Amino acid sequence: MQKVIQLQNVKKSYNLDNVIVNALNGISFEVNKGELVAIMGPSGSGKSTAMQIIGSLDLPTEGRVFIEDVDITKLSHSNIAQLRGKKVGFIFQTFNLIPSLTALENVTLPMLFQDLNKTKQKQKAKELLALVGLQDRMDHLPPELSGGQRQRVAIARALANDPEIILADEPTGNLDSKTGGEIINLLLELNKKGTTVLIVTHDQNIAKRAKRIITIRDGLIAK
Amino acid sequence: MILEYFKLAVNNITHRKVRSWLTIIGIIIGIASIIALISLSLGLQNSIAEQFESFGSDKILVSAATFQGPGSLSIGLTEKDVETVKKIQEFKVVAPFIAKPGSVEYKGESKFPIIFGGQPKESAELFADTRTLEKGRYLKEGDHYDAILGSRAAKKLFKKEIRINNKIKINGKEFKVVGIFEEVGNQQDDSAISIPLDTFKEIFKSGDQIDFISAQVKPGSNIPEVQKKLERLLKDKRGDENFNVVTPTQILEQISQVLGIVQAVLVGIAAISLVVGGIGIMNSMYTSVLERTRDIGVMKAIGAKDSDILKIFLIESGLMGFVGGIFGVVLGTLLSLGIGQYATEAGFKLLVTINPQLMLFGLFFAFIAGIISGVLPAYRASQLNPVEALRHE
Structure with a gap:
């Protein structure tokens, strides 16, 4: 199996008002191409930091991060x-x-x-909006769209450059359960087509639908 | 790609209309004042050059060192000096003049224009090729209580227009108007009244005092040499240096020099307003960066490089400068044309022309001012950490 993501002993610490905060204390894992992985963990566990590092938005203080090779x-x-x-395609809460x-411009x-x-x-862009069912809303500004519609636009945007990896950080956190369910279904469909999907979530029901769950606690992977 | 960035920049500007316009107005004022001041001083230069051309470049002017223009207290030149000037053979005409404000009455109204006294024959020769008459004739030998009026003196000075053969009273004496000059474009000459020198002396009791002597050289003479020769001769005869011998070219040079300094000062002041406008852009851009911190984070998350963010913000600030430049150039040009028109109507011919080079310079300058003002905020935007930017509310 081809590895799309590898984290090797990744540590991350922040300096918050002269207090060193260790967000990640050395985590290592691999994600293979086409996997659907849920990352879980309580607030402050470091799962968002891990997500940012996987998405290359942030760099680790120590350790190495590979995307593909x-x-x-x-x-x-x-x-x-x-x-x-x-x-990488990002989907935010x-x-x-x-x-x-x-x-369309987004x-x-x-x-x-x-x-x-x-x-x-x-x-x-038109094709992608059609894919997420928004062919009629292309010329609308985000404030004119519902939450679910906005998240669909964000998914279409995440797919724009045919990414290897979709990173979704609490994608249903701001949506009602029905709309949230639709969004998750959309992500599962994308995964079926071969895109690697990582979802950060609190929701057990969502996590259950993933083939693999990584739980992070106190900056470490919980066994 | 630049075109797309351009669209993004326009989008950013138009989404905060009021603030963008306020910012742009700062640039408009700066550029408009620079354009207007430069156009006006160029116009002034043109007008002065034209005036001197009409005066004639083959003339030499002798005045007392203290002579500051008609009406000023002048001491020094007398009939004797006129005789000295006449000794120089290169002169074709030597015409002495004296000038004072006089009380002029017409149909019960009374005004105080400048009265010039000049010898009829010599003045007529001197004016033959430079000051044409609109109506009537020049003064001639044997004229006594006869006068030629500047066009403004005839048409605008009094409520009722003065025509040929009308009678006016100068210092209580009745004069007949025998001629009216064509307009030359400066209020001083156009408002003046010319009368024979002898009559002038009589009614003003000015003795043998002379204010200035205008002398025309014969064709082919070397004017600087004649000027030097005259200076030496006058110094010899008078025993002092209390006089000036100048040519129109010299005066023009002096005026241009002074004008250059005035121009530099004015443009400097206008430049200050442009700097203020630039600071306005900078301020607005900083606010814009702050407001869009989250958007910048998003753009970085979806693949924007630091340089992309830098470009987007620089285009935005350059664009504000450029738009300000367009309006500023138009406003400045209209303003200078308006002032030129007004000055010309008021009797001072100001030749303001539309100067495409100056307009292009103004546009370019505004654009550059916008870019420069945008450098710091745009750099700051480009260096934002995406994680922190995304966390920004």
């Missing part, structure tokens, strides 16, 4: 950004759409930073 701790800022844009851009944005052909960008 690339050690991101050795890359330059702009190369990390490039890799992140190409290989608070959707994090750009409020002044339409749904979905096009990741492709813009990869410098792809412009007409192809638009075509692809």
